[in-house]
Amino acid sequence: MFSLDREFLMLKMASYKLTYFNVTALGEPIRFLLSYLGREFEDYRLSQDQWPSTKPKTPFGKLPVLEIDGKALHQSTSIARYLGKEADLAGSDNWEALQIDMAVDSLHDFRLALVGYFFEQDKAVKEKKRGPLLKDTVPFYLTKFDELVKDNDGYLANGKLSWGDLYFVACSSLINHIIEFDMFDKYENLRTLRDNVHSIPQIKAWVETRPKTPF
Amino acid sequence: MFSLDREFLMLKMASYKLTYFNVTALGEPIRFLLSYLGREFEDYRLSQDQWPSTKPKTPFGKLPVLEIDGKALHQSTSIARYLGKEADLAGSDNWEALQIDMAVDSLHDFRLALVGYFFEQDKAVKEKKRGPLLKDTVPFYLTKFDELVKDNDGYLANGKLSWGDLYFVACSSLINHIIEFDMFDKYENLRTLRDNVHSIPQIKAWVETRPKTPF
Secondary structure, eight states: OHHHHHHHHHHHHOOEEEEEESSSTTTHHHHHHHHHTTOOOEEEEEOGGGHHHHGGGSSSSOSOEEEETTEEEEOHHHHHHHHHHHTTOSOSSHHHHHHHHHHHHHHHHHHHHHHHHHTOOOHHHHHHHHHHIIIIIHHHHHHHHHHHHHHTTTSSSTTSOOHHHHHHHHHHHHHHHHHTSOHHHHOHHHHHHHHHHHTSHHHHHHHHHSOOOOO | OHHHHHHHHHHHHOOEEEEEESSSTTTHHHHHHHHHTTOOOEEEEEOGGGHHHHGGGSSSSOSOEEEETTEEEEOHHHHHHHHHHHTTOSOSSHHHHHHHHHHHHHHHHHHHHHHHHHTOOOHHHHHHHHHHIIIIIHHHHHHHHHHHHHHTTTSSSTTSOOHHHHHHHHHHHHHHHHHTSOHHHHOHHHHHHHHHHHTSHHHHHHHHHSOOOOO
């Protein structure tokens, strides 16, 4: 079993450096998955004034970037799916993997609608977006996700834990911040999902000790 | 080899119905992949006035939807990755799959910047977005993709054909329409990528016979 031992040793010895801002948002799913996997990682949090000089050094001008042994990876979903496979949390066949991917891509549609409002610079435009967002978009998506979790025994897909669940719960701090209420108070199946993820010992430990940030 | 024959027969007999609008855009990567796989599919193209009554019947209020034997799948990237796996175009290990995913997710960042401009209803806002988009965003992304293809021997990732390449070329009609020039005239490595994809006999046949649409 020399090669397996060697692989194990290499995995344990790989160095991980996550570069992101001092918020949860798109960095947090990677922090959740690295914690789940028990990998130590440098959790490097940029200040806003470091961003202009850092941006040109990233693969596509965006964060988060995860360096594994110095190799720079980007795109939070791609990275989370990759780590999810390493953690055996990516479904047991192509069909199951697809169910996870569909849920996560729908979460991104929701997130994009939210951040399109949240980061809107023009106050009049922002106010105009607010009504339809809170009245239509937010209940539409949260109800859909709640039903999905109900149909999947407390998870987003396949009736079992996946990287998609970690992704969703990690992103929920940002979503709750933008919608200005706690989705887990209102949607009981989403609360079950959150509790299922937060009860994983490695996630529990991470959430208890992570830096406190506004979102 | 009875079970293999049986699986083959079932695959051939599965029914595929794609529901999308009468454009390429996010439906086209699925059309490319189904064509690549040699699967016959119903290419159902909605008119705009059918959309309000169809929208509530979709899984998350969006198109495209692909029904496989009546099971409704959504999210074009999730579906394309799934079909890409079926077609053995999804990389030979997790690391290779990650390289494809990163390229496709970056394409979506680019596409979202483009459609955010293209579908802007407020004429003044649209005009304001136009300058930075064409001057900065478009050359930034097209140069990045061109370099990526140069580094990968005519493909987006891993030096070989993947579903990401089909996705990119299928989406390029929309992108060219929005940027108002042909990216393949200006970026020689992207031209190589396009030619590599278009020279696949099944793709060539599809592109030659598909409905002609503005984009």
